[in-house]
Amino acid sequence: MTTGMAAMPDDDFEPRLGKIRAKTGGRAPRYLGQVLKAVGLAGGIRGRGTSGFQGNRIGRGAGVGRVLRARDRYAAYRSRRVVIKTRIVKLAGKGLQGAARHLSYLQRDGVTREGEPGALYEAASDRADGKTFLERGDGDRHQFRIIVSAEDAAEYEELKTFTRRLMQQMEADLDTRLDWVAVDHFNTGHPHTHIVVRGKDEDGKDLVIARDYVKFGVRERAAEIVSLDLGPKTDLAVESQLKREVEQERFTSIDRTLLRDRNQDGLVLASTGTNQALSQTLRAGRLQKLKRLDLADEVRPDIWRLQDELEPTLRRMGERGDIIRTLQRAMSGQTRSPRDYAIIDPNDPDQKTIVGRVMDRGLADELHDRHYLVIDGIDGRTHYAEIGVARPGDDTPVGAIVQLRPRSGDARPVDRTITEIAAAYGGRYSAEIHREHDPAASRAFVEAHVRRLEALRRANAGVMREADGSWTIAPDHGARAAAFERAQSRQSPMRVVVLSAWPIEQQIAAEGPTWLDRQLVDKQALRDVGFGREVHEALSRRRQWLIAQTLAEGDGEGFQPKPNMPAILQQRELRRAGAQLSGELGLAYANAPERGTVSGVYRQSVQLASGKFAVIAKSREFSLVPWRPALEDKLGKPVSGLIRGSGISWTVGRQRSGPSV
Numbered sequence: 013m014t015t016g017m018a019a020m021p022d023d024d025f026e027p028r029l030g031k032i033r034a035k036t037g038g039r040a041p042r043y044l045g046q047v048l049k050a051v052g053l054a055g056g057i058r059g060r061g062t063s064g065f066q067g068n069r070i071g072r073g074a075g076v077g078r079v080l081r082a083r084d085r086y087a088a089y090r091s092r093r094v095v096i097k098t099r100i101v102k103l104a105g106k107g108l109q110g111a112a113r114h115l116s117y118l119q120r121d122g123v124t125r126e127g128e129p130g131a132l133y134e135a136a137s138d139r140a141d142g143k144t145f146l147e148r149g150d151g152d153r154h155q156f157r158i159i160v161s162a163e164d165a166a167e168y169e170e171l172k173t174f175t176r177r178l179m180q181q182m183e184a185d186l187d188t189r190l191d192w193v194a195v196d197h198f199n200t201g202h203p204h205t206h207i208v209v210r211g212k213d214e215d216g217k218d219l220v221i222a223r224d225y226v227k228f229g230v231r232e233r234a235a236e237i238v239s240l241d242l243g244p245k246t247d248l249a250v251e252s253q254l255k256r257e258v259e260q261e262r263f264t265s266i267d268r269t270l271l272r273d274r275n276q277d278g279l280v281l282a283s284t285g286t287n288q289a290l291s292q293t294l295r296a297g298r299l300q301k302l303k304r305l306d307l308a309d310e311v312r313p314d315i316w317r318l319q320d321e322l323e324p325t326l327r328r329m330g331e332r333g334d335i336i337r338t339l340q341r342a343m344s345g346q347t348r349s350p351r352d353y354a355i356i357d358p359n360d361p362d363q364k365t366i367v368g369r370v371m372d373r374g375l376a377d378e379l380h381d382r383h384y385l386v387i388d389g390i391d392g393r394t395h396y397a398e399i400g401v402a403r404p405g406d407d408t409p410v411g412a413i414v415q416l417r418p419r420s421g422d423a424r425p426v427d428r429t430i431t432e433i434a435a436a437y438g439g440r441y442s443a444e445i446h447r448e449h450d451p452a453a454s455r456a457f458v459e460a461h462v463r464r465l466e467a468l469r470r471a472n473a474g475v476m477r478e479a480d481g482s483w484t485i486a487p488d489h490g491a492r493a494a495a496f497e498r499a500q501s502r503q504s505p506m507r508v509v510v511l512s513a514w515p516i517e518q519q520i521a522a523e524g525p526t527w528l529d530r531q532l533v534d535k536q537a538l539r540d541v542g543f544g545r546e547v548h549e550a551l552s553r554r555r556q557w558l559i560a561q562t563l564a565e566g567d568g569e570g571f572q573p574k575p576n577m578p579a580i581l582q583q584r585e586l587r588r589a590g591a592q593l594s595g596e597l598g599l600a601y602a603n604a605p606e607r608g609t610v611s612g613v614y615r616q617s618v619q620l621a622s623g624k625f626a627v628i629a630k631s632r633e634f635s636l637v638p639w640r641p642a643l644e645d646k647l648g649k650p651v652s653g654l655i656r657g658s659g660i661s662w663t664v665g666r667q668r669s670g671p672s673v
Contacts, residue, residue, distance in 0.1 A: 070222060072186040072213075077224030080232040092238035092245065093163040096231040097379045102154050103211075108146065109645070111155060111208075113402065114381055115142040115193075118206050123197045130195040133172055135179065140193045145208075148191060153218055154211035158230065159379055161204035162238045168203070171196045174237060175205050181233045186221065188213040206378070251290060258297040261305070262330025263323055266298045274318060282314045305329075335396050342372035342386040343394055348542065356397040358418035358505035365417040366395050367536065369516065369543050370410050385508070387416060390547055392539035400504035411515035413527050414508055419501040426464045427493035434485035441465070442482035471496055513619045516546060520553045524585030524621035525578040528554045532573065585620055586636055593618070593627065597634060604628075604635040604655060611652035614643055628653075 103111060115132070119142070123130040132140040149155060160178065168174060175194050183190050191210040197203065213219045222229075245253075257264035274280045282299055284291045299316050302308035307319045307326070319325070332355065339353050357363060368389035376384040376398045383402050387395040397416050408414060433449045434441045446458045465483050468475040473496040476484040486492060512519060512527035519526040528551055538544040555571050558564040563580060564573040574580075590601030597615070604610050612628040617639050619625075624639040628651065637653060638660050653660045 071220035071225070072188065072222060073182075073225030073229055074222035076185045077222050077227070077229040080225075080229045092235055092242060094231055094234040094238060095159075095161045095163075096234060097159040097161075098226050098230065099157045099379045100154050100211075101157055103149070103152050108150065110381070111149070112142075112146055114157070115146070115208065117375070117381065117402075118195045118197075123195070123199045125198045130197060132193045132195050134193050135176060138172065142193065145191075145193050145210075149210045149212075152211045156207075156209040156211065156219075156221070157379060158207040158209065159204055160207065160230075160234055161202050162234065163202075164238060164242055165203040167242060171203065171205050174241070175207065177237050178230075178234050179207070181237070182230065185225065185229060185233070186213075186219075188215075188219070190219075254290070254294050258294060259301055260330075261326070261333060263326040264298070266294055267302075267322065267326060270295065270298070270318060271323065278317055278320070279311065280316050280318060282316060338372070338374070338384070339386060339394055339396055343388070346542070348394060352393045352541075354393045354395045356395055356416065356418075356506065358397075358501070360418075363418050365415060366391075366397070367415050367511070368395065368413070370408055370412045370414055373408065373410060385414070385416070387414065388543040390536065390538050390544045392541035392544050394542075397506050399506045399508055400502075408508060408510055409513060412510055413512040413514075413516065414510055416506050416508060419497065419505060419507055421494070421498045421501040423490045423494040423497060424464070426461050427490055430461055430465065430485060431489045434483075434489065435487075439485050439487070440482055441485050442480075445482070468493065468496060471499075510624075512621070513624065514621050516550050519621060520550055521557050522585075522621035523581060523588060525581045526554070526621050529558075529573075529578065529581070532571065582622055585622060586625075589618060589620055589625075590636060593634070593636075597627070597629065599629060600633040602633040602635050604637045607655055609652060609654055610635055610637055610660075612650065614646050614649060614651050616647070617643075 101111065119130040119132060122128075131138070132142050132145075134140040134145075160175065162168075162174075165171060172194075175196075179190060179192060179194075191212065192207055194205055194207040196205050209219075211219045254266065257266050270280050282292075282296050284295060299308055299310075302318070302322070303310065305325075307322045309317050311317050335355055336350070336353060356366065366387055366389050368387040368391075370385055371388050371394070372386040374384055376382045381402065382398060382400055384396060384398045385408070387397065389395055395416070399416075430441055433446055436449065437445050441461075443458050443462055446461060447453060465475050465477070469477055474486050474489070474492040478484060511530075514522065514526070516528070519528045528547075531547065531551055532555065538548050540548065555564065555566065558573065558577070559566060559571075563577045564571060566572055586603070587601075594601045610628055612630045612634070615627040615629045615634065617624055617626055618636070625636040626639040626643055628635050628637055637655065640660070643651065
């Protein structure tokens, strides 16, 4: 020590260096969390709502955010209500690809008042180029995604002017110019605007916005503009809104007031303690409604106990109501009973596999790109399923026939096999080791295990590939694989298998093997209602067509397809598609080998009755081979694949060896 005093034993310490946000091991808290906890114990954080450091003052707009947050909460009843949802998206890794998909989906068909595709715009132009915007953001650490939904947005003839005024105000508050694009959506009951803001300020530095401004400031600024344009709400409008809330089966502003007024014992008074007759009536009426919903109990006159799960329960009820309205819109024009509406719960262990026709597709959560499907099932019911985040190439069209089944969230049998083999060979796995361990294993079976390990490696799930192509397998590989599956289940709780991208009407006379043909063989149970009835009628017509084509025999109820019927249909379809593409590409069509290697440049994909195919082109000819999702971002690149029957294993790039995709 520089003071010359002897150091006390208690002063000795050994620092452990590491990343500031890294975990210290096991379930221990992050290092940053430990620092903040120590600051709190030292008096730096003095409790909730105090002036201690909480991180909400870091970044631009902190002062403005605090001022706007401190406004009178009762002013919200009189000002125009605006809902703001904000998400900060990290762009590291494949984040830029996700940003491109997000912009593409925002510009999908049917989002304008006229049912046209959405059009991106920016500060100075009504037409913005999304690709150029993404190129400017290449290398950005993050971007902000904002949804602005004004309660009275329907009264605006167009939202561009409103959005530009809001962004100008944000630039003034944040003291920097913002690089942004936006698109307006009118395809729901509440018109709204999606805004994407680059995570860079005008000096090219990372844009950090204070938490208070993100959470409160943007909302208050948007409400100011709407109130200025349309005027504040009248007393009559405020009273009408609050009266409607009394009977609503969703979380309301009255519920929020009741929860705020609870004492430490969870009790709340029905009376307000003021002379406001309307407020008194609203509270009493809402408490009676909550009692009918089993969410509140009257302990004694004027004293009520609210259920602890009141808010989440009411929010779930509101979401269910929104889903029912979505189902009704999707099935408009068709006679269906509400009793046949079903909401799929992927966590239900008794949830069965659903097969049916896609009636509608949309965003269940527009901020996080979580999608939903409405399925008209062969069981006669209409199903709503949240399928989670869309994957590249996931473009299931309306009218397609799909199968839905919940993801298990458990390790797969392939993971158990890998663990077993690695345990017997010193924690190592390779295709050669697998065949030595199990000589009866087919090449395709072994390659399925290698593809699984490659998928886990790309997801940083604790798998390492060595230079010689072998793999180092951790002793807890099964647990790591299960954790990976659980993460996948959270991202995409339902597995969607496209049985046929062609609508059922097109399959009746299709010159290719169809889903209807598989139905003729499998004979799944069909309910004589809705889509089940349509399938039954289509199967009858498909039988007649196959018999007329001499591909099957039968009369009356008898029906016997020829053994080689699927192969004949496949050859017909590929020849027809090949002839059509030959004229478009200027290349000769060549049949792909039934077994062996196919290589070339991936030019495009085509959707046929029997499935999706990839166009693999060489200098003078091309072939059609089964498509796989891993090819979606390999457009224009050389690929090679090993064909075995109806399956194919792809290898991307000009490489001698490497993982299959």
